[in-house]
Amino acid sequence: xxxxxxxxxxxxxxxxxxxxxxxxxxxxxxxxxxxxxxxxxxxxxxxxxxxxxxxxxxxxxxxxxxxxxxxxxxxxxxxxxxxxxxxxxxxxxxxxxxxxxxxxxxxxxxxxxx
Numbered sequence: 517x518x519x520x521x522x523x524x525x526x527x528x529x530x531x532x533x534x535x536x537x538x539x540x541x542x543x544x545x546x547x548x549x550x551x552x553x554x555x556x557x558x559x560x561x562x563x564x565x566x567x568x569x570x571x572x573x574x575x576x577x578x579x580x581x582x583x584x585x586x587x588x589x590x591x592x593x594x595x596x597x598x599x600x601x602x603x604x605x606x607x608x609x610x611x612x613x614x615x616x617x618x619x620x621x622x623x624x625x626x627x628x629x630x
Contacts, residue, residue: 546599546616547598547620548616548619549615549616549617549618549619549620549622549623550619551615551618551619556618556619556622557618559625560618560621560622563591563621564587564591566590567586567587567590567591568587570590572586573586573587581606581607584605585600585605588600588617591617591621592620592621592625594620594624595617595621595624596617598620599613599616599617599620600613600617
């Protein structure tokens with residue numbers, strides 16, 4: 517009888533763990549833009565550098581997440597709102613949307629130049 521209870525408890529624990537893992541790991545979906553590093557990176561770095569040294573963003577250097585948000589909003593408010601507006605970056609989060617942000621920035625830049 518003790519062995520049946522142990523097996524039942526283990527089965528219950530394993531089932532609960534599987535349920536927790538399934539609900540906590542959710543695939544994140546966002547609009548993706550192409551970014552060609554060789555061609556576009558120099559322009560992006562220049563825009564980023566200008567925004568990083570702006571007086572508005574300089575004030576936020578002690579708060580890295582706010583500084584990153586400020587720089588990206590400065591580069592392209594439209595792209596920032598599209599990719600991060602509904603789900604802002606969190607402390608320690610790996611930014612999987614950065615290349616899409618860069619690609620969006622170049623599309624936005626090209627459309628303004630035309």
